[in-house]
Amino acid sequence: MKVWQYGLLGLGIIFLVIQFVPNQLPEVIENNPKDLMGSGLVEGEMATLLKTACYDCHSNETKYPWYSFVAPASWLVAKDTREGREEVNFSYWTDIDMMDKLAILDDVYSEVEEKHMPLPIYLSMHSEAKLTPEDRQKIMEWAEAAMDIVVEEE
Amino acid sequence: MKKLSLLPIAALVGVLFFQAIQKPEVETHPEIDMEAPKIPAKVKAVIDQKCYGCHNAEAKGEKAKKKLDWDQFEAEKKAKQLAAMSKINEALVEGEMPPKKFLENKPEGKLTEEEMAILLDWSAGKKKSGE
Numbered sequence: 536m537k538v539w540q541y542g543l544l545g546l547g548i549i550f551l552v553i554q555f556v557p558n559q560l561p562e563v564i565e566n567n568p569k570d571l572m573g574s575g576l577v578e579g580e581m582a583t584l585l586k587t588a589c590y591d592c593h594s595n596e597t598k599y600p601w602y603s604f605v606a607p608a609s610w611l612v613a614k615d616t617r618e619g620r621e622e623v624n625f626s627y628w629t630d631i632d633m634m635d636k637l638a639i640l641d642d643v644y645s646e647v648e649e650k651h652m653p654l655p656i657y658l659s660m661h662s663e664a665k666l667t668p669e670d671r672q673k674i675m676e677w678a679e680a681a682m683d684i685v686v687e688e689e
Numbered sequence: 690m691k692k693l694s695l696l697p698i699a700a701l702v703g704v705l706f707f708q709a710i711q712k713p714e715v716e717t718h719p720e721i722d723m724e725a726p727k728i729p730a731k732v733k734a735v736i737d738q739k740c741y742g743c744h745n746a747e748a749k750g751e752k753a754k755k756k757l758d759w760d761q762f763e764a765e766k767k768a769k770q771l772a773a774m775s776k777i778n779e780a781l782v783e784g785e786m787p788p789k790k791f792l793e794n795k796p797e798g799k800l801t802e803e804e805m806a807i808l809l810d811w812s813a814g815k816k817k818s819g820e
Contacts, residue, residue: 633771634772634775634814637775638775641772641773641776682768682769682772683768686767686771
C-alpha cells in the first residue's frame with residue numbers, strides 16, 4: 536500500500552470512530568401551543584418566510600437534514616440549534632415577557648438588516664433560507680410593526 | 690301645521706343624538722399611547738454621568754453608538770425605547786456594562802450601588818406603567 540492509501544484508511548477509521556462520540560441533537564417537538572405562529576402576530580407570507588429562514592434553529596420544530604446524524608457535521612448542527620434556541624425560541628413566544636419580546640423583535644430587525652442572520656454556514660446548506668433584499672425588508676417592516684402591536688397589547 | 694313644526698325639532702333632537710354617539714370615538718387618540726414617557730431626572734443624571742460618554746451621537750466607538758445612542762433615545766417611539774430599556778436591563782444584570790476593559794483605565798466610571806439600583810429600576814419598565 537502507498538502512503539496516501541494509508542492516509543485514506545486512517546481518515547476512514549477516524550471517521551468511523553467519531554460516529555460513536557455521544558452527541559445530543561436538541562429535541563424536536565411538533566405541538567407548540569405557545570408558538571409565535573399561533574399568537575396572531577404573524578400570518579400568511581411572513582409566517583412562511585420566518586418558518587423557512589429561522590425556525591430550524593429558533594423553534595422546537597427543527598427539520599434535521601441527513602448529515603445532522605453524521606459526525607462531525609452533527610456536532611455543529613447540535614451546537615447551533617442549541618444556541619439558537621437559547622437565544623430565542625419562538626415556540627415559547629406567548630410565555631415571553633413584553634419587554635423581552637420587544638428586545639427580540641428589535642434584534643430580529645438589526646440581525647436581518649446587518650445580514651448576521653440566517654447564519655452564513657446555515658445558508659451554505661439551506662439555499663431555500665436565503666433572503667432576498669426584499670425578503671429582508673419585509674421581515675424588518677414586520678418586526679417593527681409587531682413591536683407596536685406588542686406594546687399596545689400590554 | 691303642528692306636525693310640520695315638529696320636524697325641525699325632531700331633526701335637532703336627531704343631530705344631538707348622533708353627536709352624543711360619536712363623542713366617545715372622537716375622544717380616543719391612539720397615537721398618544723405610542724408616545725414614550727420622558728426619562729425621570731434622577732435616571733437622566735446617572736445616564737449623563739456614567740453612560741453618555743460612550744453612548745452618544747458623536748461617540749468615537751461605532752459599536753457603543755450603534756448599540757445605544759442616548760441622543761436618539763428620547764426621539765424614538767415607545768416600542769423602541771422599551772426594547773432598548775430591556776436590553777439595558779439585561780446588560781446591567783449580566784454585568785456587561787460599563788465594560789471591564791473601560792473600568793480598568795477609569796475605575797471611577799463604575800456604577801455605585803445606588804446608581805445601579807436607579808438604572809435597574811427604571812429599565813425594568815413595568816413599575817412605571819402604573820403612573
